[in-house]
Amino acid sequence: MTAPVFVVEGPVPGDRTYVLDGAEGRHAVSVKRLRAGEPLVLTDGLGAWSEAVVAAAEGKDRLVVEAGPVRTEPEEGPRITVVQALPKGDRGELAVETMTETGVDAIVPWAASRCITQWRGERGAKALGKWRATAREAGKQSRRVRFPDVADAASTKEVAALLAAADLAVVLHEDRDAASAALASAPLPAAGEIVLVVGPEGGVSPEELAVFEAAGAKAFRLGRSVLRTSTAGTAAVALLLGRSGRWG
Template identity: 35%
Template sequence: MTSPLFVFDAERDDVPVNRDELRAGWTITLPPAIKRHAMGAMRLQNGEKLQLSDGRGLRIDCEVADTQNGLVKVSEFTTEEQPITRLALVQALAKTGHDEQAIDMATQIGVDEVVPWQANRSISKWKAGRTDRKWEQTLVAATEQSRRAWKPTLDDCVSSKGVVAICRRACVHHELVIVLHQDATSTWDGIERKVAALEQRCLDDGKPRRVYVVVGPEGGISDDEVEQFTGAGAEVCVLGSNIMRASTAGPVALTLLARALGRFA
């Protein structure tokens, strides 16, 4: 059975981990929240295994040494590199938690970056200090669930003008922005060919690049938004004949992209 993984905040939590000095045999005191989860909720006992990660590629294999004081002993550690072709989800705010469902599933699939989008037709509103905390908690929980060493980065919420800016930057850096739209005529086959070409460019010059997937809210992306995005260089396509929810479209597209990029065996 895979050991449970817990993500700590390198800036907030008092975890004295220096990557250059980390050694097997070290004893680490778990942050209070992780201790409650590991020893309280999961009831891990002395001798049982767990993993710690800073969400930035560090994976520390540990063994519980003292449940009462929350002490674990380091057995080994590794540092994982990010994929050179990175997946980003531009997720429109959606009601009844559909947006949070989307980023939860996207994290489990392997998304590397999440961009909240206040679309023209979004009913929900972004509330700084509240919505961002909920989204961050969702990303952390999904990272732990999927045993990932990299937690997706959460960007600032953008307007539709911000998405246009993303499209323009993508063109400059030879990246790709894919807008999912039910009325598009382009199909997914052409998208995968372009993603394959982008991956080869990354491998040739060693520069990381992003593939953005843009997903609208329940009411869909407006014609004006689609026109602005395509005018700024985005690719607009339809996934299939079935119309998907705001919580589903992004994860489906990311699954196809992850498979095309060889992330799924």
């Protein structure tokens, strides 16, 4: 079994004794029940990490570890950003969780015109916080040391700007008339940025699609079946990671 991952606040400790406390320490001691001699990984979630070994567990929320040298995981390319329309209920957190576990690099919440859910005021801030917390926990669970960035919610105009700057701009679409080509046939850049838009339950509106196409995006379909908005992004990311060689 691979070593569990824990997040540190501030610089990742290297070649020294370090005390993991607070919520992470409590999780390590009381949930994971780590004991002396067991391995773990300390990371800042931004690519820096160090392998460590438990020296001692103190109480219920303090773990003393001996950290090894700090290493840095470079960003891989092409970078994949998913613009995720806001799903109903907790399906947004499901989408964030599975895309993070799959390997997405960034997630941008999008308030599409056909979204039933709308983020406004305090409710929007709370929902965004849940998405970010989900990405952090899923990053730890999947043993990542570089967690995906979850951006502030974007408008259609802001999404169009992201698409215009991308090396490959994709809008997933279920309609074969609108999306004549399969994503499996899209020409992938060797580096740079792929931006992929996943629409809401009601689909991307014709007006939104026109704005995105004007920004340089092309509509692609995933396959014969129609996936939910909460699973389409994960399937697309897996396909792109496999094709790009990042899963090799």
